[in-house]
Amino acid sequence: MNNFNYYNPCRIIFGKDTEIDVATHIKSFNVKKVLLHYGGSSIKKNGVYDRVIKSLKDGHISYVELGNVKPNPRLDLALEGIDICKKEGVDFILAVGGGSVIDSAKSIAAGTYHDDIWSYYMDNSKPIENALPIGVILTIPAAGSESSTGSVITNEASSFKRYINSEKLIPQFAIMNPEITYSMPKEQIVYGASDIIAHLMERYFTQTKNVDLSDRFLESAFKTMIRYTPIAIENPKCYTARSEIMWAGTLAHNGLLGMGRDEDWSSHNIEHELSGEYDIPHGMGLSIIFPAWMKYVYKDNVDKFAQFANRIFGIDYANEEKENQALEGIRQLELFYRSVGLPTRLSHENINTDRFEVMAKRVFEGRGDAIGSFKKLKANDIVKIYELSK
Amino acid sequence: MNNFNYYNPCRIIFGKDTEIDVATHIKSFNVKKVLLHYGGSSIKKNGVYDRVIKSLKDGHISYVELGNVKPNPRLDLALEGIDICKKEGVDFILAVGGGSVIDSAKSIAAGTYHDDIWSYYMDNSKPIENALPIGVILTIPAAGSESSTGSVITNEASSFKRYINSEKLIPQFAIMNPEITYSMPKEQIVYGASDIIAHLMERYFTQTKNVDLSDRFLESAFKTMIRYTPIAIENPKCYTARSEIMWAGTLAHNGLLGMGRDEDWSSHNIEHELSGEYDIPHGMGLSIIFPAWMKYVYKDNVDKFAQFANRIFGIDYANEEKENQALEGIRQLELFYRSVGLPTRLSHENINTDRFEVMAKRVFEGRGDAIGSFKKLKANDIVKIYELSK
Numbered sequence: 001m002n003n004f005n006y007y008n009p010c011r012i013i014f015g016k017d018t019e020i021d022v023a024t025h026i027k028s029f030n031v032k033k034v035l036l037h038y039g040g041s042s043i044k045k046n047g048v049y050d051r052v053i054k055s056l057k058d059g060h061i062s063y064v065e066l067g068n069v070k071p072n073p074r075l076d077l078a079l080e081g082i083d084i085c086k087k088e089g090v091d092f093i094l095a096v097g098g099g100s101v102i103d104s105a106k107s108i109a110a111g112t113y114h115d116d117i118w119s120y121y122m123d124n125s126k127p128i129e130n131a132l133p134i135g136v137i138l139t140i141p142a143a144g145s146e147s148s149t150g151s152v153i154t155n156e157a158s159s160f161k162r163y164i165n166s167e168k169l170i171p172q173f174a175i176m177n178p179e180i181t182y183s184m185p186k187e188q189i190v191y192g193a194s195d196i197i198a199h200l201m202e203r204y205f206t207q208t209k210n211v212d213l214s215d216r217f218l219e220s221a222f223k224t225m226i227r228y229t230p231i232a233i234e235n236p237k238c239y240t241a242r243s244e245i246m247w248a249g250t251l252a253h254n255g256l257l258g259m260g261r262d263e264d265w266s267s268h269n270i271e272h273e274l275s276g277e278y279d280i281p282h283g284m285g286l287s288i289i290f291p292a293w294m295k296y297v298y299k300d301n302v303d304k305f306a307q308f309a310n311r312i313f314g315i316d317y318a319n320e321e322k323e324n325q326a327l328e329g330i331r332q333l334e335l336f337y338r339s340v341g342l343p344t345r346l347s348h349e350n351i352n353t354d355r356f357e358v359m360a361k362r363v364f365e366g367r368g369d370a371i372g373s374f375k376k377l378k379a380n381d382i383v384k385i386y387e388l389s390k
Numbered sequence: 391m392n393n394f395n396y397y398n399p400c401r402i403i404f405g406k407d408t409e410i411d412v413a414t415h416i417k418s419f420n421v422k423k424v425l426l427h428y429g430g431s432s433i434k435k436n437g438v439y440d441r442v443i444k445s446l447k448d449g450h451i452s453y454v455e456l457g458n459v460k461p462n463p464r465l466d467l468a469l470e471g472i473d474i475c476k477k478e479g480v481d482f483i484l485a486v487g488g489g490s491v492i493d494s495a496k497s498i499a500a501g502t503y504h505d506d507i508w509s510y511y512m513d514n515s516k517p518i519e520n521a522l523p524i525g526v527i528l529t530i531p532a533a534g535s536e537s538s539t540g541s542v543i544t545n546e547a548s549s550f551k552r553y554i555n556s557e558k559l560i561p562q563f564a565i566m567n568p569e570i571t572y573s574m575p576k577e578q579i580v581y582g583a584s585d586i587i588a589h590l591m592e593r594y595f596t597q598t599k600n601v602d603l604s605d606r607f608l609e610s611a612f613k614t615m616i617r618y619t620p621i622a623i624e625n626p627k628c629y630t631a632r633s634e635i636m637w638a639g640t641l642a643h644n645g646l647l648g649m650g651r652d653e654d655w656s657s658h659n660i661e662h663e664l665s666g667e668y669d670i671p672h673g674m675g676l677s678i679i680f681p682a683w684m685k686y687v688y689k690d691n692v693d694k695f696a697q698f699a700n701r702i703f704g705i706d707y708a709n710e711e712k713e714n715q716a717l718e719g720i721r722q723l724e725l726f727y728r729s730v731g732l733p734t735r736l737s738h739e740n741i742n743t744d745r746f747e748v749m750a751k752r753v754f755e756g757r758g759d760a761i762g763s764f765k766k767l768k769a770n771d772i773v774k775i776y777e778l779s780k
Contacts, residue, residue, distance in 0.1 A: 003405025015393025220606030240600040
């Protein structure tokens, strides 16, 4: 186990009707003016917007609104939000939505204190020193941004999709009512599930030895996702399925399950270029890229993949057949993806591209010449992974 | 899953040599004077005391000392600490030790702001509104107090052993270096393991339905304890075993694994009277009381006990034999306890007592007439559990 430093002061307020009291939680921060940040029409259709406005008004909390966050959130809107915060004296951001809205809110929160916020996304060696406090009402379990340190933003002008990370970006509170997720379309459920599973696997596949407890926690969350994703699709109003997925999504990415181990994140970086280039959902890109990455890297630690196959999919430990055991685990993962309607090849989404080398090169813009920790990958490795995903 | 509110802002600084930088962490709180609180001679023998003093002196941090905390920490010493804090203008407490030292520190931290702190222990309806900030250097993985809301204190005059709980009591940081635990005697390893396992079981055995993910997390930590406790006994300098146990001990009791589920805590309350009466180690009392409690209550939810037997001890699911499956799980737990040298009966420690009724009555002092949530227990139930533990 590696040395580590874990800190996550986000208050999780979880369960039925919890969003009704949002004003109470905001008030404990002595707030003058709130930026209410959200996406499209879904929160207006499902009643969440009205309940939030009622709570703010009943609580006599002054606010300005900025909606219209799109999936793969854009730098331009964040810059608009930063302007609003500065002009209006905003001292708290309430993000109502999924990962895109929260990531956009984090960009605004940091950008209010740092000039040229995009330069921090392009150069992660520049530290985020301060940010406005953020509260979240989560509507889509997926990105884990509700209690994470990270924000991912796309610069439309250059089509780069990049992240920043800082403890200063961890929201003060996250209100999570599983009932709000009842109205999510099926596609959003499965893309969200894919993102949550990817967050688990980016941590699970490590070369760090002797990390038994965090291995088991990661497997626990993985098994919960495999059990409840099909149930949520089949029965959208199953509170059990929705609550298990929502809680798993937060715990997959609040930092805890990666403590003491090297994390990888190659698949996320490789996928970001894909969804940056073709504007496909992040979760869809991940179910395409991850199996390809696994096939490319598993020989660097067959035992870890054999354990994965054994503990997640119940593939018997086979001492002289570990490679086949490992490959069977990858095959079972692909079967799971397809069983819930996720693509596992670019061709499933009719993406025929000759841009593998261009995308592989862009992964390294501002990042040196290798990514990943399970296996260090250079541009030519990434081209091969794209090839495996065709 | 129940609604819940989770908040744990304790920073965990985990790994080799981490205690050397304690002054840096204290300084981030703009501290004027520290109360250095500790127990007996062990931290002087193993070098921890010297390293802490060096760090404080190098960091020019002013401090006063209060040592001599005993297992089952006493109210009298806490009152002495409160006096010191008030007279000396202490604004930060550094607790160097295990659960007893940390619980004593919490009592002092709260007592500095509340008159008659013992009255809060005897009446948990009185809220703890404020407390001095606390930092911890953990030397014994067991109580989980390093990042928990709780403090357990014994009032020697009345021999009541009681707790308080408050978010205000969560330490600001916990420094955890598994190497410090190398010098623990074998007894401390197993009493600590027993306490950690009990913290898991108090949460695991619940009547709350649909708590799959937290069930699995609890099972994960349990399996980690079963695997690594014997290794730590066999090979005291095994870093892997020490680090897994230390991290499991914190996660067993930082609140996370109980979120969304009713917790029980009868066994702890029943045990507190036992160790309050006979001054035996808490972990020893727990390995005696827990199996008796399990045998007394399992029929109230045989399925939960069957799942426990299946997932923890690999007892095959047996649809028409669930009761035997459940009982086999309890038997396996007793076998585990005995395999690491823990007693499972009062007679193993030569405790022959006719004070069951007195102790059972004392459990309820200031607490109504029933405890527990898995099964509500009254005084006559508790007498029967003591009988089963003979």
